[in-house]
Amino acid sequence: MDRSTIWMIVAGLLNVGLVLLVAPFFQGVLRKVTARIQSRQGPPVRQPYFDLLKLLGKEDIESGETPAMQRFAVYLSLATVLTVACLLPMGFAAPMNGAGDVILLIYLLTLCGICTLLAGLAAGSTYSLVGISREMMGMITLEPLFAIAIIVGALHTGSLRLDTVLNGSVYATAGVPFSGLIMLVVILMSFQGFVQRVPFDISEAETELMEGPLMEYSGPKLALFKYAYMAKLVIYSTLFVALFVPWGSELAFPLGWLLFWGKVFVLVLLVTLVAATHARYRIDQAIRYFAGLLAIALVALVLASYGH
Amino acid sequence: MLENLCQKMFGRSLWVYHANSGGCNGCDIEVLNVLTPYYDVERFGIKLVGSPRHADVMLCQGPAMRSTAQALKRAYDAMPAPKLVFAIGSCACGGGVWFDSYSVLGPVERVIPVNYYIPGCPPRPEAIIYGVAVALGIVDKKTAPVQFRQMELPIPRYHPGELHGDGDLVVYEKMEKV
Amino acid sequence: MSVLSKLEEALVCLKAGKVTLPYPAQAQPLPEKFRGRPIFDATKCIGCAGCANNCPAREILVVDLCQEVRILQYLGRRCTYCGRCAEVCPEKAITMSQEFENGTNAIHDLGQRLEIFMSTCQRCGRCFKEPSVLEQLKMKGYRFDDVQNERWIYRSRAFLEEEKTVDDIAIELD
Numbered sequence: 001m002d003r004s005t006i007w008m009i010v011a012g013l014l015n016v017g018l019v020l021l022v023a024p025f026f027q028g029v030l031r032k033v034t035a036r037i038q039s040r041q042g043p044p045v046r047q048p049y050f051d052l053l054k055l056l057g058k059e060d061i062e063s064g065e066t067p068a069m070q071r072f073a074v075y076l077s078l079a080t081v082l083t084v085a086c087l088l089p090m091g092f093a094a095p096m097n098g099a100g101d102v103i104l105l106i107y108l109l110t111l112c113g114i115c116t117l118l119a120g121l122a123a124g125s126t127y128s129l130v131g132i133s134r135e136m137m138g139m140i141t142l143e144p145l146f147a148i149a150i151i152v153g154a155l156h157t158g159s160l161r162l163d164t165v166l167n168g169s170v171y172a173t174a175g176v177p178f179s180g181l182i183m184l185v186v187i188l189m190s191f192q193g194f195v196q197r198v199p200f201d202i203s204e205a206e207t208e209l210m211e212g213p214l215m216e217y218s219g220p221k222l223a224l225f226k227y228a229y230m231a232k233l234v235i236y237s238t239l240f241v242a243l244f245v246p247w248g249s250e251l252a253f254p255l256g257w258l259l260f261w262g263k264v265f266v267l268v269l270l271v272t273l274v275a276a277t278h279a280r281y282r283i284d285q286a287i288r289y290f291a292g293l294l295a296i297a298l299v300a301l302v303l304a305s306y307g308h
Numbered sequence: 309m310l311e312n313l314c315q316k317m318f319g320r321s322l323w324v325y326h327a328n329s330g331g332c333n334g335c336d337i338e339v340l341n342v343l344t345p346y347y348d349v350e351r352f353g354i355k356l357v358g359s360p361r362h363a364d365v366m367l368c369q370g371p372a373m374r375s376t377a378q379a380l381k382r383a384y385d386a387m388p389a390p391k392l393v394f395a396i397g398s399c400a401c402g403g404g405v406w407f408d409s410y411s412v413l414g415p416v417e418r419v420i421p422v423n424y425y426i427p428g429c430p431p432r433p434e435a436i437i438y439g440v441a442v443a444l445g446i447v448d449k450k451t452a453p454v455q456f457r458q459m460e461l462p463i464p465r466y467h468p469g470e471l472h473g474d475g476d477l478v479v480y481e482k483m484e485k486v
Numbered sequence: 487m488s489v490l491s492k493l494e495e496a497l498v499c500l501k502a503g504k505v506t507l508p509y510p511a512q513a514q515p516l517p518e519k520f521r522g523r524p525i526f527d528a529t530k531c532i533g534c535a536g537c538a539n540n541c542p543a544r545e546i547l548v549v550d551l552c553q554e555v556r557i558l559q560y561l562g563r564r565c566t567y568c569g570r571c572a573e574v575c576p577e578k579a580i581t582m583s584q585e586f587e588n589g590t591n592a593i594h595d596l597g598q599r600l601e602i603f604m605s606t607c608q609r610c611g612r613c614f615k616e617p618s619v620l621e622q623l624k625m626k627g628y629r630f631d632d633v634q635n636e637r638w639i640y641r642s643r644a645f646l647e648e649e650k651t652v653d654d655i656a657i658e659l660d
Contacts, residue, residue, distance in 0.1 A: 214362075401563050424589060425596075427596060434509055437509050454526075
């Protein structure tokens with residue numbers, strides 16, 4: 001057990017623990033700020049912790065077509081999100097840096113989305129199937145955007161290693177980084193879709209679909225699903241900060257770490273503001289929007305391959 | 309251990325499923341009012357969910373009708389334990405003015421067991437919040453049965469042995485002091 | 487993009503502050519003619535059952551135990567707080583209070599039960615309320631010792647049995 005293994009274990013546990021601890025807090029902040037924007041006193045900021053603890057103790061009703069698939073989908077979703085947490089730098093170098101490269105990251109991020117599809121298939125009711133078909137349509141146009149951003153970074157630095165790409169590599173050109181700036185705007189405009197908040201939370205629409213894929217889950221499994229949902233916000237914000245706003249990560253341990261989490265908090269507030277003031281989009285409007293962004297991202301990719 | 313945690317946290321985060329089994333929607337609008345910023349009930353941690361499997365509390369309105377009784381029972385069975393049922397409005401508490409109609413089975417109690425009653429037609433949003441607060445234990449309930457008896461002791465006690473005569477006139481001869 | 491207009495909207499709402507009424511902590515003012523629960527004043531009630539006749543939900547039930555005793559039971563379950571009983575009562579014995587905080591976990595908490603003593607006229611058999619205070623005293627607890635004057639009793643339709651005269655008479659309604 002040499003130093004690097006110990007570092008990997010400790011830092012990995014720290015990352016995972018921090019994501020688990022902080023995800024309901026950010027969700028609570030989101031609900032509270034949404035409530036204040038709607039001029040009402042909202043729930044206390046610790047509310048998601050109470051929700052999760054209560055859900056963990058409720059009775060677990062296994063219904064739906066295939067209960068085994070239900071369990072698999074739940075555990076897979078939380079496991080994927082926490083694995084991504086180990087691959088990302090959260091204020092210090094990523095714990096499992098040598099375990100994979102950027103392609104693994106893209107794969108795991110897509111897997112997070114596929115878990116919702118598995119959950120809906122396992123339930124098998126009409127509303128679930130409609131929900132997952134909409135989620136699938138959205139994913140086809142949405143997931144490539146982050147992949148293109150990462151590939152732009154890889155093209156600029158010429159390597160697929162995690163620590164080089166996730167360090168502001170999109171701006172690593174000689175001259176003005178056009179492709180980097182274009183990708184920054186594109187990702188900012190589609191960020192709500194990645195974290196599945198309004199206006200793009202089409203698959204988990206409560207009023208339209210009775211919560212779609214999650215309809216048949218109750219008790220502990222629902223708690224784990226909600227946990228994965230909250231953790232996705234933290235993961236994607238971390239990824240965004242590492243890729244596009246990396247300045248200040250060179251500072252020494254306490255200060256750099258706090259600055260990092262401050263940046264993540266600002267991003268969460270931005271997500272909240274947009275979520276509280278918009279209505280949910282229909283699936284065809286969402287697909288048209290993402291397809292437009294995809295076209296612009298392809299332009300950025302072409303520019304990146306020419307070194308701009 | 310998890311059940312104990314659930315019991316402790318139950319009062320702080322109630323997820324509500326709203327089931328209207330045949331009412332006029334007056335109480336629906338009052339429940340919706342309760343979720344608006346003016347009477348904000350989310351500050352108690354209460355959230356409206358779309359599926360009975362996610363819910364802890366079922367808010368029932370409208371009397372139990374012949375056509376929707378089975379659906380109501382299925383929604384109740386789909387909720388995971390521990391669960392509560394609130395009957396909101398006069399129709400759900402006792403059948404309302406429609407209690408003897410041809411399609412009304414009666415109050416919601418005929419179909420599912422009810423834990424808390426919030427009468428009114430429709431109950432004010434404050435009345436609904438008060439009922440929820442009574443359920444959460446924040447306030448004490450303000451109603452108690454009232455009984456008035458105009459006849460106090462002593463009333464003449466007629467023992468059959470002390471009555472004589474028959475027909476229209478009966479004479480009472482008191483044997484002993486009351 | 488209308489993002490800027492949405493952000494402006496968010497700022498306007500933030501300026502409005504918090505409009506939530508602190509309800510269970512503080513009582514809120516009610517509108518003037520608000521109708522809450524009806525309160526039955528049994529000292530004024532003459533037992534005419536006009537309220538029972540007019541209730542649209544048939545919520546007030548009337549039973550005559552015997553010729554002298556009439557039981558009026560108001561179960562609070564189906565009451566829609568319409569106020570017709572208060573409107574019709576000739577003695578103004580029913581008032582619509584302003585209490586709306588009636589949530590409870592036992593439905594019989596809402597009931598009010600009145601047992602009224604009805605005196606009947608000896609000639610025509612109609613009920614009347616005792617006019618003089620002395621007669622009322624006799625009913626309410628004044629012990630009469632002159633048995634001679636009270637030897638004539640009215641004929642009752644239901645004969646009170648020996649066991650029941652000592653305890654309360656409970657009847658099952660519903």
